[in-house]
Amino acid sequence: MLREASMRLVDAKLGDVVRVVGFTGRKVKAKLLLVGLYPGDRLQVLREAPLGGPLLVAVGGRQMALGRGVAEKIMVEAG
Amino acid sequence: MKFALIGRPNCGKSTLFNQVAGYKAETGNFHGTTVTFLESKVRVAGEVVELVDLPGTYTLEASNPAELEVARYLTRRDVDVIINVADASHLSQSLELTLELLAVRRPLVVALNMMDEAARLGLRINGPGLEKILGVPVLPLVASKGRGVRSLFVTASQKAHCEPDYLRRFGIDLSDGLMRHRAAEKLAGEFVAQGERRLNWRDRLDDLLLHPFWGYAALLVILLGFFTVVYGVGRLIEPPLLTILDKLAIALVGPIGLKSFLGTVLNGTVQGITAGIAIVLPYLLPFLLGLGLLEDIGYLPRVAFLMDALMHRIGLHGKAIVPFILGYGCNVPAVMSTRTLEEPRDRWMAAALATLVPCAARLSVVFGLVAFYLGPLPALFLYLFNLFVIALTGRILTRLLPEDSPGLILEMPPYRVPTLKTVFGKAWFRIREFVIEAWPVLIAGSAVLAALNYFNVAGIFNLLVRPITWILGLPYATGLPLIFGILRKELSLVMLGQALGTMDFGAVMTHVQLFTFTVFVVFYVPCLATLMVLRRELGTKGMLWITGLTVVVALVAALAARGVATVVF
Numbered sequence: 001m002l003r004e005a006s007m008r009l010v011d012a013k014l015g016d017v018v019r020v021v022g023f024t025g026r027k028v029k030a031k032l033l034l035v036g037l038y039p040g041d042r043l044q045v046l047r048e049a050p051l052g053g054p055l056l057v058a059v060g061g062r063q064m065a066l067g068r069g070v071a072e073k074i075m076v077e078a079g
Numbered sequence: 080m081k082f083a084l085i086g087r088p089n090c091g092k093s094t095l096f097n098q099v100a101g102y103k104a105e106t107g108n109f110h111g112t113t114v115t116f117l118e119s120k121v122r123v124a125g126e127v128v129e130l131v132d133l134p135g136t137y138t139l140e141a142s143n144p145a146e147l148e149v150a151r152y153l154t155r156r157d158v159d160v161i162i163n164v165a166d167a168s169h170l171s172q173s174l175e176l177t178l179e180l181l182a183v184r185r186p187l188v189v190a191l192n193m194m195d196e197a198a199r200l201g202l203r204i205n206g207p208g209l210e211k212i213l214g215v216p217v218l219p220l221v222a223s224k225g226r227g228v229r230s231l232f233v234t235a236s237q238k239a240h241c242e243p244d245y246l247r248r249f250g251i252d253l254s255d256g257l258m259r260h261r262a263a264e265k266l267a268g269e270f271v272a273q274g275e276r277r278l279n280w281r282d283r284l285d286d287l288l289l290h291p292f293w294g295y296a297a298l299l300v301i302l303l304g305f306f307t308v309v310y311g312v313g314r315l316i317e318p319p320l321l322t323i324l325d326k327l328a329i330a331l332v333g334p335i336g337l338k339s340f341l342g343t344v345l346n347g348t349v350q351g352i353t354a355g356i357a358i359v360l361p362y363l364l365p366f367l368l369g370l371g372l373l374e375d376i377g378y379l380p381r382v383a384f385l386m387d388a389l390m391h392r393i394g395l396h397g398k399a400i401v402p403f404i405l406g407y408g409c410n411v412p413a414v415m416s417t418r419t420l421e422e423p424r425d426r427w428m429a430a431a432l433a434t435l436v437p438c439a440a441r442l443s444v445v446f447g448l449v450a451f452y453l454g455p456l457p458a459l460f461l462y463l464f465n466l467f468v469i470a471l472t473g474r475i476l477t478r479l480l481p482e483d484s485p486g487l488i489l490e491m492p493p494y495r496v497p498t499l500k501t502v503f504g505k506a507w508f509r510i511r512e513f514v515i516e517a518w519p520v521l522i523a524g525s526a527v528l529a530a531l532n533y534f535n536v537a538g539i540f541n542l543l544v545r546p547i548t549w550i551l552g553l554p555y556a557t558g559l560p561l562i563f564g565i566l567r568k569e570l571s572l573v574m575l576g577q578a579l580g581t582m583d584f585g586a587v588m589t590h591v592q593l594f595t596f597t598v599f600v601v602f603y604v605p606c607l608a609t610l611m612v613l614r615r616e617l618g619t620k621g622m623l624w625i626t627g628l629t630v631v632v633a634l635v636a637a638l639a640a641r642g643v644a645t646v647v648f
Contacts (some may be wrong), residue, residue, distance in 0.1 A: 013425040034137050035488055036172045038260045050291040053388035054397065054487050060264070062169050065384045067396060067486030072318075 009045075009055070009066070009074040017044045019079025028073040037064070042079050080239055081129040081157060082232075085149065086164035086178070087173055088135030089492055091192040095164060095505065096132040099123075099232070123232040131158070139179050140256065151184055156577075159185045159239040162231070167179050167197040167219075168493075171267035175259045177213065181594055182253040186238040189213065190220040195226040196493065201274040209270045223498065281494040288381050301378070302404060309369045309408060313361035313439065313574055315501055320360060324353045340533055347529020351522030354567045355608075359510060362439055366408040367506040370401075370416070374505075375497030380489055387487045393473025396487045399429040406436030410609040411513060414616055424485045427617060431625045434605040434613070435469050435632060438460070440568035443602050446596045447572045452585045455647075457594060465601060468636050472628075495594055517611035524566055551595050551637050554579070554588065564600060566607050571600050590648040593642060598640040603633035 019042045035041075037059060041048050046063065047056040048059035054067045066074070086092040100119035111477040117132045131152070139150045153161065163180050165173035170191075180187055189209075191197075197204060210217040216234050220227040252258050288297050328349040335342040373379055379401055387397030398420055405413040415434040417426045437445065449456040541548075544558030556578040564571030575596075576582040584593060604626050605613070 001488035012530060026612075031485060031488055033256055034140075035490070036137055036175060036260065038257055040261075047285075047289050048291070049289075049384055050386045052391075054384055056289065056384065056491060059168070060171050061171065063491040065380065065387070065397070065487055065489045065491055067387055067488070067562060069391075070488055073485070 006075045006077045008072050009057075010071040012045050012076060013060075013068055014045055014048060016043060017079060018076035019043075019078050020074060022075045023073055024029045024075060025073040028070055032070070032074070035064070036060075043076075080159045080236065081128060081131065082162055082235055082239075083131045083133055083153065083158045084162050084164055085133045085153070085176070086135060087137055087166065087176060089490060090164050090166040090173065091134055091220075091222045092164040095190070095192065095220070095228065096503070096563050097132065097351060097501070098222055098225050100130060108291075121232075123236055126236060126263065127237065127303050128232070136176070138176060138256065153180075153185070158185060160235045162235055163187060163189045164220075164222075165189055166193050167191040168193050168200055168202065170202075170271050171264050174263035174266050175256075178253055178259045178262055181213070181215070181452045185533070186235075187215045187233065188235045188238055189215055190222075191217060192220045192222050194227075195221050195224070195446050196221045196495075203272040203274050205272070207268040209266070212266070223501075230449045231587075232341060246497075278645040279608065284494055285381070288378075289384060294381075294385055298325075298382060301373075304475075305369050305373070306407065309365040310439065312365040313408075317361040321353070321357060329352065334589055340530075343529050343533040344526050347526040348522055350529070351566075352518075352523030354525065355514070355518040355521050357567070359513065362409040363411060363510055363513060364506060366405060366412050367509050368502060368549065370405060371414060371505045373498055374500060375495060376541050376565045377494045378490050382492065383489055385488065391482075391486075393432070393470050394477030394493070395425055395429055395432075395473065396484065397398065398487065398489060399425060402429045402433035403436055406433040408439055410434050410436065410438050411517070411612050412509065414609060415509060415512070417616060424483050425481055427621055427625075428473070428480065430617060430621070431476070431628055432469050432473055432612060434464070434609060434625060434629060435472065435602055436603045437465055437601045438568065440606070443569050444518060444572045444600050445597055448584060448593050452593055453590055461594075461598065461601070464598070464636070464640070468602065468632065472632055512615075513608070513612070516615055517608040518613050521566065521607050528566065529555060530564065547599075550634070551641060552597060553592055553596055553599075557596060561600070561603070564606070565610075568600070568606050591644040594644040595637050595641040599633050601633075601635040602629060602636050604629050 009018065009020075012018050020037065020039050020043065021025045022039055023032060032038075041059055043057045043059040044051050045055055046058050049055075052068050055071050056063055084096055096119070099121045102119075119130050119132075121128055133149045136149045138203050139153070140316060161183065163177050163179055165177060177187075177189055191204060191206065194204075206217050206219060207427070216238065218227060219230050220231055220233060221227065224351040261460045287293055290297075328346065331349060332342050332346045335345060361489065363442070382400055382404070383397035385397075386400040390397050390399055399417075401419070403411040405416055410433060413436065414430050415431045420429055422428045433505045435556065445458055445461055449461055453616075538559070539560035540562040541555055545555065546559055548555065548557050557575065559578050560571045560574035575584065581586050581587060588596070604610075610622055613625055617625070617638075
C-alpha cells in the first residue's frame with residue numbers, strides 16, 4: 001500500500017524535508033492524529049538526540065519531539 | 080451565565096482563566112497541566128459569569144479521559160458561550176479545533192491569544208477576514224499581560240443572548256479530522272501573512288541547550304545551579320526556623336509539663352505542626368519556585384528530549400525525568416509532577432521510582448551516619464548504589480507492566496520569559512494542596528505516636544519491626560526510629576540517638592550496621608507527607624502498592640548492602 005519511495009522517518013537525514021505518507025502502528029497513528037500530525041504534512045528533521053534519543057521535527061510552524069519508537073512508525077517520502 | 084474556555088494544550092487558556100479569576104489554575108509551559116476542570120465566578124461588565132477552564136484538548140474526538148470530559152461538558156452542560164482560545168503563533172493547528180467547535184452549535188467566540196508572540200515571529204493575522212469566513216467573533220488577546228481580556232468577555236456576554244447564526248459549511252464535512260486539518264491549513268494560508276521574522280536569542284538557545292554534547296553539559300550545569308540555589312535557600316532557612324519552632328514548643332508545652340499525658344500529646348501535636356512547616360518552607364517552597372521557573376521558561380520539555388533515550392532503559396519516556404530530578408529535593412513535589420504523564424501506568428511507575436530517590440531529609444541521614452562514621456566514599460557509593468537499584472527496579476517493573484505508550488510525542492514550546500506573578504502563584508497553588516491534604520495527617524500521626532510513647536507501648540514497634548531488623552542484623556532498638564522515620568525522614572536519625580541512649584552511633588553500632596541501616600532508611604516507605612500525595616495522585620490502592628514495593632526494595636537492597644559491607648569493612 002505504501003509507495004516504494006517511502007521510508008521510515010527515523011531513517012531520514014538531519015535537515016531533510018519529508019512528507020508524511022502514513023503510519024504503521026495503530027496506537028501511534030491515533031496519538032499523532034490527536035496532536036494534529038496527518039498524512040500529507042511536510043516536516044523537517046531539525047535535531048537528533050544522541051544514543052537513540054528522539055528526533056526534533058518542525059511541522060507547520062511548531063516543533064515536536066518524537067521518540068525513536070514513534071519515528072519508526074511514521075512513513076515518509078522526500079517532499 | 081456560563082462561559083467555557085477551551086483550547087489546545089499550551090495555548091494560554093489557564094493563563095487567561097487566572098487573569099480573570101485570580102490564581103486558581105495551574106499553568107505551565109508544559110502541556111497537560113489542567114487535568115480536571117476548574118470553575119470560578121467572575122464579574123464581567125456588571126454581570127456575574129461562571130467561568131469554566133476545561134483541560135487542554137486537541138480535538139473533541141476523545142481518546143483519553145480528560146478529553147472525553149471536555150466533549151461531554153460541551154454537549155451536555157448548559158454552556159452559554161464557548162470561548163475558544165487559539166494560539167495565534169500556531170494558527171493552523173488551533174483552527175482545527177475551532178472548526179470542530181463550529182459544529183457544536185453553541186455561541187462561539189475565538190480569542191487569538193499570544194498575539195505578541197505571533198508578531199515576534201513576523202506573522203500578520205487578518206482577524207476581520209477570519210471573522211467573516213468563520214462567522215464568529217475573532218478577538219486579539221495577550222492573556223499573559225491581560226491585554227484584550229475585557230473586550231473578549233464583553234463580546235462573549237453579548238453573544239450569549241444570540242442564537243448561533245453561523246455554521247458555514249466550507250464545503251467539507253466538519254466531523255472528519257483530516258478534512259478539518261486541510262481546511263485549517265488553507266484558512267491559515269489565506270489569513271496569515273509571514274512577514275519578517277525577528278530572530279533573537281530565544282531562537283538560537285536550542286543550538287546550545289539541545290546540542291548532542293553541550294546540551295548535556297548545560298543540563299548538568301543548570302541542574303547543579305538549581306540544586307545549589309534551592310538547597311542553599313533551604314539550608315539557610317531550616318536551622319533558625321527549627322530553633323524558633325523548638326523554643327515555641329517548649330514555651331507552649333513547658334507549663335503543662337512534658338511528663339504529663341496532656342503535655343506529651345500536645346508536644347507530639349506541636350512536633351507535627353513543626354514537621355509541616357519544616358517541609359514547606361525550606362524544601363517545598365524553594366523547589367516549587369525553582370520548578371515553576373524552569374517550567375515557565377520552557378526548559379522541562381528540553382530535558383525530556385535530552386533524557387528520553389536514558390529513561391527508555393528503565394521503561395519510561397523522557398517526560399518522566401522531572402519527578403526524578405525533583406525527588407532529590409523532596410519527594411512531595413516529585414510525586415505531584417507525575418501528573419503531566421498521560422498513561423496511568425507511566426504515572427504509577429514514575430511515582431514509584433521517584434519515591435526511591437533520596438530526598439534532602441534522607442541526605443541528612445546519609446551524612447549523619449555513613450559520611451560521618453565511614454567517610455565520603457561510602458556515602459558516594461551509596462548514591463550510586465541508589466541509582467543502580469532504581470534502574471533495576473524500573474527494569475523489573477517493566478517486565479511486569481510492559482511499556483504501553485508508543486513513546487515520546489511532545490510539543491516543544493518556544494522559550495518564554497516567565498512572570499514572577501505566575502511562578503509564585505503556581506508555587507502557592509501547589510503548596511496549598513500539600514497543606515490541606517498532608518499536613519493534618521502529619522499532625523495527627525505525630526500526636527498518636529506521642530501518645531503511644533507515653534504509655535510505653537511504642538516499644539511494641541521494636542517487636543513489630545524485629546523481623547526486618549533481625550534479617551538485617553540491626554540492634555533491636557532500631558525498630559522505633561524506623562517507624563518514626565515515616566513521619567519525617569530525619570527523625571530516623573534523631574530517634575536513633577534516643578533509642579540507643581547515645582549520639583555516638585559509632586560506639587554502639589558496627590560499620591556494617593550503620594551502612595545497612597542507612598541503606599534501608601534511604602529506600603523504605605516514603606514519609607507520611609509523600610504517602611498523602613501518593614494517595615491523592617494514584618488513589619489509596621496505588622499508595623499501598625508503592626509502600627509495599629518500597630519495603631521489598633529496601634529489604635533486598637539493605638541485605639545486599641549488608642553482604643557487600645561485611646566483605647569491605
